[in-house]
Amino acid sequence: MKSYKIILSGGGTGGHIYPAIAIANELKARFPKSEFLFVGANDKMEMQKVPQAGYPIKGLWIAGIQRRLTFKNVLFPLKLVVSMIKSLAIVNTFKPNVVIGTGGFASGPLLQVAAMKGVPTLIQEQNSFPGITNKLLSKKVNKICVAYEGLERFFPKEKLILTGNPVRQDLLDLDQKLAEAQAFFKLDPNKKTLLVLGGSLGARRMNQLIESELDFFNGLGIQTIWQCGKLYFDDYNQFNTYQDVQVHTFLNRMDLAYAAADIIISRAGASSVSELCVVGKPVIFIPSPNVSEDHQTKNALAVSEKNAALILSEKDLESSFETQFSTLIASESQQLELSTNIKKLALKQATQTIADEIEKLLNK
Numbered sequence: 133m134k135s136y137k138i139i140l141s142g143g144g145t146g147g148h149i150y151p152a153i154a155i156a157n158e159l160k161a162r163f164p165k166s167e168f169l170f171v172g173a174n175d176k177m178e179m180q181k182v183p184q185a186g187y188p189i190k191g192l193w194i195a196g197i198q199r200r201l202t203f204k205n206v207l208f209p210l211k212l213v214v215s216m217i218k219s220l221a222i223v224n225t226f227k228p229n230v231v232i233g234t235g236g237f238a239s240g241p242l243l244q245v246a247a248m249k250g251v252p253t254l255i256q257e258q259n260s261f262p263g264i265t266n267k268l269l270s271k272k273v274n275k276i277c278v279a280y281e282g283l284e285r286f287f288p289k290e291k292l293i294l295t296g297n298p299v300r301q302d303l304l305d306l307d308q309k310l311a312e313a314q315a316f317f318k319l320d321p322n323k324k325t326l327l328v329l330g331g332s333l334g335a336r337r338m339n340q341l342i343e344s345e346l347d348f349f350n351g352l353g354i355q356t357i358w359q360c361g362k363l364y365f366d367d368y369n370q371f372n373t374y375q376d377v378q379v380h381t382f383l384n385r386m387d388l389a390y391a392a393a394d395i396i397i398s399r400a401g402a403s404s405v406s407e408l409c410v411v412g413k414p415v416i417f418i419p420s421p422n423v424s425e426d427h428q429t430k431n432a433l434a435v436s437e438k439n440a441a442l443i444l445s446e447k448d449l450e451s452s453f454e455t456q457f458s459t460l461i462a463s464e465s466q467q468l469e470l471s472t473n474i475k476k477l478a479l480k481q482a483t484q485t486i487a488d489e490i491e492k493l494l495n496k
Contacts, residue, residue, distance in 0.1 A: 135165035136494055137226055141242045142234030143178030147258055147403045152234040153185045154298035155256070158487040169226055171219070173238040192218055192238050215241040223249055230254065230493050233269060240265045247272035252493040256486060258297050258402030261430040262286050274493060277486045279406060279479070280434050295486050296479025297406035304480060306391040306411060313392035316385060317378065319355055324461065326356045327393035329383075334361015335399055337446045338418055339368060341453065342397075346377060348454060352461055357392065359383050395460065395467070400432035400443075406482070408441075412475035414460060414467045415441040418449070440473035 140156055142148035149172075156168055172178035174191035182189040192215040219241045223231075231246035233239035233255040247253050253273040257266045260280040270276055270287040277295040284292060314321050326349060330338040339360050349356055355376035360368045365381040372379050383389045390396075390411045398404055400419040408415050417436065419428035429445070436443040442456060460466055479485075 133165055134163055135167070136163055136229040137167045139169050139171060139226060139228040139231045139242070140234070141171040141231070141239040142236050143172040143176050143238055144236035146177070147401050148234050148236040149178045149181050150403060151256055151258060151298045152232070153182065154483050155232060155486055156187060158483045159490065162487065162491070171222060171238055171242050173236065190222060192241060216245060219245040223251065230490055232256070232490060233266070235263050235266055237265055240269065243269050243273060252496065254490055254493060257283065259427045259431055260434040261425055261427045263424065275489055277489060279402060293489055295489070296482030297402055298483040298486065299407050299410050299480070300386065302387040303390060303407060303410050306387065309388060309391040313388040316388045317357060317392055319392055323353055323355045323376070324394045325392050326354050327389055327396045328356065328358045329396065329398040329404065330359060330361050331399050331401065334364040335420060336364070338397070338399070339364050341449050343368065343371070345453070346371065346374060350376060352458070354461070357389055400428040402431055405431045405435060409435070409474050409478040410480055412471050412478065414470040415474065416456065416460070417441055417443045418446060419443070421446055435474060435477060438473055438477065439469065440477055441470060
């Protein structure tokens, strides 16, 4: 059985970390004797999440450039040089057969060094509008796996492979889990269920919206599963006393939450959008305006332009939310249309397809 040495680098947010872990898990299943190493940024969440997933990780002293003049920006050139030197040491010592990047600043120096040394390299871009690190790396790496069509505007066309984003495999048969989901969340099977997802940390404006609309939802006879995020749970825990409202810090059984939902309100991070395409339920996206290059809006537009989801910007919530929501909940035909169209965008075998491309690089 073949064994390889494989480095993966990606981090800063869950949207970069979890795809890297999913790819590592798939490669580990194919090549159990292989050795894996992750490289991340010293003070970011990957330093906890990757060891929890069972993989070793080394940290680089690296961070992005701030949009305003700060002391951190003054340090950036020094951090970059130090990270390049440490990346060179990691590559020379570990001697990888392939290096994989999933975005985030730590992947920049590492992939740059690996490409310079002739190590086969692949990056995976989750968003419809790429981050600066992957844009810079695209000229150096061998292959670029993407989740959306039309990215030849940013990347060399001959390197692109449309794979989709890795998603949890437990989302593939949700229809079989409805009864289990209703029992798990103690739901009334005769009422419509709304699922609200603001991300693991939470989303302030979305939480404010849901708080202000609880009586409106109640008037429509809707029960609500509300993931408010760990930053906001203390603010909203009181609403667990309301009938047909349950507030969660985090949903450990996302498969059952998705299975229970009739309608979903969500942020539009790349991983969330990919999951929701697989889930295939009617979605209202409320993109975060606080992310680099407004990529959540671009992710949501890539779906809504195909009549596969609704999109509402934060600035339009007060004027438009109740109208849009009432129309959707009252129209079975609109729900079916959105559900049918979003399912067409799902790329369910993304993790396996990305691993196939990595395997081709290993066999060259």
